Structure formats: C-alpha cells, structure tokens
Amino acid sequence: MTADLLDGSAVGMRFGGVHALREVDVALQPGRRLGLIGPNGSGKTTLLNVLSGVYRATSGAIHFRGRSIDRLGPGARARLGIVRTFQHPQLAASLTIAENVRLGAALGRRVHGSSAAEETARVDAALELFGCAAYGEGLPDEVPYGVRKMAEVARAAAVEPVVLLLDEPAAGLSREERSELIEAIERYYREHPQTALCLVEHDVPLVTALCPELLVLAAGQALASGPAQEVVRDEQVRVAYLGENVELKDTEEVG
Ligand SMILES: Nc1ncnc2c1ncn2[C@@H]1O[C@H](COP(=O)(O)OP(=O)(O)OP(=O)(O)O)[C@@H](O)[C@H]1O
Numbered sequence: 001m002t003a004d005l006l007d008g009s010a011v012g013m014r015f016g017g018v019h020a021l022r023e024v025d026v027a028l029q030p031g032r033r034l035g036l037i038g039p040n041g042s043g044k045t046t047l048l049n050v051l052s053g054v055y056r057a058t059s060g061a062i063h064f065r066g067r068s069i070d071r072l073g074p075g076a077r078a079r080l081g082i083v084r085t086f087q088h089p090q091l092a093a094s095l096t097i098a099e100n101v102r103l104g105a106a107l108g109r110r111v112h113g114s115s116a117a118e119e120t121a122r123v124d125a126a127l128e129l130f131g132c133a134a135y136g137e138g139l140p141d142e143v144p145y146g147v148r149k150m151a152e153v154a155r156a157a158a159v160e161p162v163v164l165l166l167d168e169p170a171a172g173l174s175r176e177e178r179s180e181l182i183e184a185i186e187r188y189y190r191e192h193p194q195t196a197l198c199l200v201e202h203d204v205p206l207v208t209a210l211c212p213e214l215l216v217l218a219a220g221q222a223l224a225s226g227p228a229q230e231v232v233r234d235e236q237v238r239v240a241y242l243g244e245n246v247e248l249k250d251t252e253e254v255g
Helices: 044-052 074-079 097-112 116-129 145-158 175-191 204-210 235-240
Strands: 006-015 018-028 033-037 059-064 082-084 163-167 196-200 213-218 221-227
Touching: 006 044, 018 033, 018 044, 018 059, 018 196, 018 213, 018 221, 033 044, 033 204, 044 074, 044 082, 044 163, 044 196, 074 082, 074 097, 097 116, 097 145, 116 145, 116 175, 145 163, 145 175, 175 204, 196 204, 213 235, 221 235
Parallel strands: 033 196, 033 213, 082 163, 163 196
Antiparallel strands: 006 018, 006 059, 213 221
C-alpha cells in the first residue's frame, strides 16, 4: 500500500458549543482523488481549513509524510506543498491575474527548489490550462467571475502541489465553465498524476467525474466513504441530502 502523504486521524473541531467535526479520518496518498461532499454546514470547509492549517484541530492529529504538522500554520504547510483554494477567490486585488498565478509558481519554486525558467513555464502553463491566458494582464476586479474562479485554481496548480485541496471551485460557474473546469483538472492530472486531491463540491456529478472515491460528511461526522458510484447510491447518503437541492447522479450523466 502507498504511504499516506496527508493523514488526518480522529480530527475534531469545536467552535464554542458547535461541534463542526467529530473524529473524522481522512488519508490522501499520491494520486488519490477524494471528493468531499455533504449537506450545507456538514463540516467540509472546516475539514479543509484544518488540513491546510487555517484552523488548528481541537482534537485528533494531522501528519504529512509521517510527521506531525499540527503546530504548523497555513504558510508552513503550503511550503510543504499542501496547497488550497478558497470558495471565494482570494486573489490579490492589486496584482494582475498573471501576477497572482506567478505567486503560486513562486511558492512552487520553494516547494520544489526549481529554477526561474521553470517558474515562468509554470505560470504560462497554468494560465493556458485554466483558460486565463487572455485575461493575464487584467486585475481580478476587471475580469469575469468565472475567470477569477479559474485563476484561483490556476494559482494553486502553478505551485505543482503535493496535496491539492479545492474548496468549491465550481460554485457560481455556468454549465459550460464547469465542463471547462473538469477538462482542465483532468488535463492537469494527466501531467501530474501523483498529486493528491481533496475536492469539496456541491456539484456531485462534477465531483464524481473527477474523483473515483468519496467521503461524505453529515453534521461533522463521516457518514460514508468508498467508491463514488457506490456512495451516491447509499441510502443513508440520499437521506442526508433530503431537502437539499442536490442531484446525486452517476458519472455518465455529466456533461
Ligand atoms: N469560524 C467559525 N466559527 C463558528 N462556527 C463555525 C466556524 N466555521 C464553521 N462553523 C460552523 O461549523 C459547521 C460546519 O461549517 P462548514 O462551513 O465547515 O460546513 P460546510 O459543509 O463547508 O458547509 P457549506 O456546504 O454550506 O459550505 C457549521 O455549523 C458552521 O456554522
């Protein structure tokens, strides 16, 4: 079995009286693509925050390559190659789209010890792959929302992360833009098959198109996990989603 890159065991997170995560286990190995789904407020973003160091878990342990990273903040974890995106793009407002993506590539230099030429190549490749090349000279406020969302992912991809944590990259995108996002991430994976991915999304067909495995959270607890097509048919999972306007469909129905 491949060793875990990022391993969270019995992870718990409390905010005062709110128990946002309870004893959640999650392990990402090289090349594993795990979709993280669950109803609103089930703890998905909190889990990404805890894995990326935005929050420190109130219980449990997080290891990277076998070493505890519980005490490391988000910057130190990013320098290990644990890179995330945010649901609402966190682009630097005063930098162009290309300059924002260059920040990712510059981090990639620190992660991989690569050259200036490689940094530039990463910027160009990420802008192209995520459809942002034509908007490279624009400021975030000047480009369409879909471009901002794609640039957020492009900046993370430009790092060439070891572990990539994506928080609702498709939120607010049109159907066409969602298809472009799926295609871009698939193309990224063809070139970087060892990247470990944890993808949080409400668009279940998009998640199942990209992730062979799912972890379902409900009320902060792991409700189900396993092969995507089995999990979406699980009765408990369907019940957990009752009342939410979410379609649990099969991969073949995407597009
Ligand atoms: N900083 C915080 N302070 C207090 N409570 C929080 C904080 N962050 C999250 N929570 C609570 O933790 C629970 C899980 O929230 P979280 O945002 O992780 O859910 P989610 O599954 O990502 O939801 P959504 O799909 O709506 O984005 C919710 O009850 C939320 O109100």
